[in-house]
Amino acid sequence: MNDNAPVFDSHQYSVNISEAAPVGTALLTLSASDADTGVNARLSYRAEPHPAAPDDVALFHVDAERGLVLIRGALDREQAARLRYVLDIALLEWVSERTVSYFKPGLDGLDYTIVCIMTHDCS
Numbered sequence: 001m002n003d004n005a006p007v008f009d010s011h012q013y014s015v016n017i018s019e020a021a022p023v024g025t026a027l028l029t030l031s032a033s034d035a036d037t038g039v040n041a042r043l044s045y046r047a048e049p050h051p052a053a054p055d056d057v058a059l060f061h062v063d064a065e066r067g068l069v070l071i072r073g074a075l076d077r078e079q080a081a082r083l084r085y086v087l088d089i090a091l092l093e094w095v096s097e098r099t100v101s102y103f104k105p106g107l108d109g110l111d112y113t114i115v116c117i118m119t120h121d122c123s
Helices: none
Strands: 012-018 026-029 043-049 060-062 068-071 084-094 100-103 113-120
Touching: 012 026, 026 113, 043 060, 060 084
Parallel strands: 012 113
Antiparallel strands: 026 068, 043 084, 060 068, 084 100, 084 113
16 A cells, blocks of 8 residues: 655755865665655655756755765865755656655645765865
């Protein structure tokens, strides 16, 4: 039965990282749960553009199955002219072996989380 919505363990994650961190560096692992059982308890994660910083999503990768957030592009403070990157993370809830329900961040009160990534200069 699929009668429970998925819930993030935290509504905001923050991480500090050096701007020199190489592409592929793991930043954090997201966590969510669903009280349903079987395939209906299976979740996937997806990064979405945050309204205040829609281009940030291109610099990071979220492993859909593990919730692991990785650097995908260079985090150059001088080039970006800022210290903070922001992502919205959406949940996809499996309703069968081939079908998922997409939970858009913030829509109709459905659960979502925000990831704030702060960079610091190494020089």
